Structure formats: structure tokens, C-alpha cells
Amino acid sequence: MAGEPENEPDEPTATRRIADDAESSRASRGWWDRNADEYQEEHGGFLGDDRFIWGPEGLDEAEAGLLGPADGLKGLDALEVGAGAAQCSRWLAAQGARPVALDISHRQLRHALRIDTEARTAGPGPIALVQADATALPFRDASFDLACSAYGAIPFVADPVRVMREVHRVLRPGARWVFSVTHPIRWAFPDEPGPEGLSVAASYFDRTPYVEQDETGRAVYVEHHRTLGDRVRDVVAGGFRLLDLVEPEWPAWNDQEWGGWSPLRGNLIPGTAIFVCERG
Template structure:
């Protein structure tokens, strides 16, 4: 998709949803071609650092649970969790990403149940799942991320766990560049104006929304969830890959990812 303008401006829920659904629809095949090897077809990679669920164990003990993946993209994380013995449904806003998931599934003997939906309006009954998770999906791509927290809490059973990874909020104060220029803050951490890419007529083609660490904790608490862990993965020596603004050089100095682990008590 052609992009003519990049900057920060307001963007409401409808504009954000329309832009991001179209962007991921258009980019699904190219994104998989670029990052598919890094992510694997049946692994749960929590972020550009390359740390996996098998290393971090954030979802709890697998086996026989009902699990919901939101913003699952091509369903790699959901496929991993299903392979550990859980019953999984993987969802995404983008039909293009779900079609990529189906293409992967066509090479397997156990297709992953897929559903297209908005993570702020989940089409599932109350207390349907033991675990809800997303690795860089949904949370930064909606205008009202507090609604995601409320929906996750609603569909979780008592004692259930919600785990989500997203861009570490501190990164919003720095240019999205993998080199030394990406280590010099050039904007306020407290400026929550969305990042927007536009077409030549001013139509938003991609939108991300920023929340501070404090904002995230308040959203979690307001949803009736209890924050039990906050993981800021360090960049491992084994990972030499540059992924957009993420790089080994930057990753050893400032965190790139924040993973929030919350429970419905």
C-alpha cells in the first residue's frame, strides 16, 4: 500500500480499524515472506528479541485448557499452544492474515480453528476461556485498548490468565531506527498522539496508538484483572537480526518489548 505521509495526529476508533484491517490485508503475504522464518509456523515468539513461550513460560501449565489468541495474524502462536495439548481458537481483524493462516494449515494435519473479529468486541460468551493471549497483536492497533482488557476479562474464567506483548512504551520517545540515532529521545514519552501513515488524500493507511506503562496498568486494573508480572525481555546474544527499528545494538540499551501477565481472580 502506498504511503505518502507519516506523522502524529488524532485517529478515532473507526479510522484506526479501517486503516489497520486494510494494511494487514494487503501486507499479509509479504509480511509472512519477510518474517515467517523468524516466527516459525508453529511457535510463539513474544517479540523481535526472539524469546519464545517455551523459554519464558508465561501462559502457565499447558494441557486441556481452552485458549483464545487475539490479533493472532497467521496463527503461529496459536498453533504452538495447540501443539502443547490445549484447545485453541486464533482470531484476527484481518481476513488477509487469516487466509495466510489457512495456507499454513493446508500443510498440516491439524488445522487451527480461526475466526475474524475485532478484539474490542469478541464474539464469545462470558467465561469461555482459561487463557487469552496476543504477541504484538491487537493492543497497539486499536484506539481503545482498555476495551481489549475488558473483553479479555469478560471471556476469561475465574483464575484465567491474559498475557499480551506490545511495543515497550519507552520506545515511543525515540526514533524508530535501528542505528545510534534510535538512542536519542526526540519526543515526549507522555505524548499519546497516535502514529499515522496516510495516502496522498489524507486517508489513514496504518495507525498505532501509544500508552504509557502507567496507562497499561490502569487499563488492566479497571478491567478487573490483577497484574502478576511485567516482563521486559533483554536482547539475547544469539539474535543478530534487525527487524524494523529493532536491532541488537538498540536492544542491549533500551527495552523493545513489554509483556504483561494478568489474571482474573
């Protein structure tokens, strides 16, 4: 009837079940398109417009140097996988690199355009943006000198080795590939920032994907769990050498909560794993 409030859509139901490549890809594209505005509003201040932050702990590439010395980035062709609003690519451009920011979400890339437009009079200029799935990179072989991903794509794909092999294909020999993901140990704990998130609630070895689905059973969000050993084997299967595995400690200055990340949990268990790899 006229004047009656519209029914609100039901909240997604969380479950653990199998989700293949196609379902995971559809869910990721839809979720990030729907939630990009809220994500950038909530976390944009922390991430900045042109900083390279590896995760909720706040580890900054300017200090960490995981991609190599900053003065060695000048002139490099760089690919950011799962770039969101391209904050990391913008930092790379400021170091003199030539970055391409790739993301599955059109709405996230719209935020990248917005930031570039707002900063038109400063910085190195607009970032090259590409909308594509990380399991099928639309680039020629050996196109890049460097690839990176800060929580982009890899946790959301059913077969991460496909991403590794695609990144390997588009990189030149000797190129570095550095990516961060949720630390595998976090999957054994509830996704809560407070004391309730400190007790083991699930098997670390349960690789069943975390899925949020609507009332029809359609996945609207999918995240895939891999153990630490799985991640290492994925890197090797993709043709890379693992140079370093970084588990950032929670810094004293960071008092924010971000989902299940918090100072309480961060001082006790690792929240992020960063894999520093090299193409053979």
C-alpha cells in the same frame, strides 16, 4: 496513452494526530490485508509455523513459561487475540490446548490456513480461525481458560480498555491473560535500528497516535502510544490483576534487525513489554 507506465500511488505520509476507534479499526484491517504476504515472507522464518515468540527479541514461550507450565496447558480453551498466521495458537495446540485464533485481517488468516494445509499430515490439526475486531469478541461469557496476544490488536486500538474488558468477559475466573506490546519508552526514540535511533526525539508523554495517511488524509496505518503507567491502569480498569511485567533483554544469538529493533538498540533500551495478568 497506451504503453505509458501507470502512476504509482503516493507513499503514505507519517504524522501524529487523533484517530478514533472506527478509523483505527479500518486502517488496521486494510494495512494487514495489504501487507500480510510481505510480513509473512519477511518474518515467517523467524516466527516459525508453530512457535510462540513474544516479540522481535525472540523470547520463546517454551522457555519463558509466562502462560504457566507447558504441561498445564493441556485441555485448556485458549484464545489468541491478533493471531496473524496463528503461529502461537499452533504451539498451544501442540501442548494439548484447544486454541481459537482471532484476527481482524482476512489475509493474515488465509496464511494460517496455508500453514495448516501444508502441515496437514503433522501436528494436532487445523486451528479454529475467527475474523473479528478485538474490541467486540464474538464469544460467550466465560468461554476460555487462557488468553494471549503477541503484538496483536492492543497497540492498534484507540481504547485498549475495551479490549481488556472484552477479554475479561470471555475468560473464566482465575484465567491468565498475557500480552506483549512495543515497550512505551521506544516511542521517545526514532524508529531506526542504527545509532540514529539512540537519541530521544519526542516526548515520552505525548500520547498522540502515530498515523500514516494517504493523499486524501485517510489513515492507512495507526498505532497508539501509551505510557507504562497507562498500560498498567488499562489492565486494572479491565478487571485484571497484574502479576508480572517482563522486559525481555536482547539475546546474544539474535543478530537480526526488525524495523527499529536491533542488537544495538536492544542491548541499551527495552523494545518489548509483556504484561502477565490474571482475571479476578
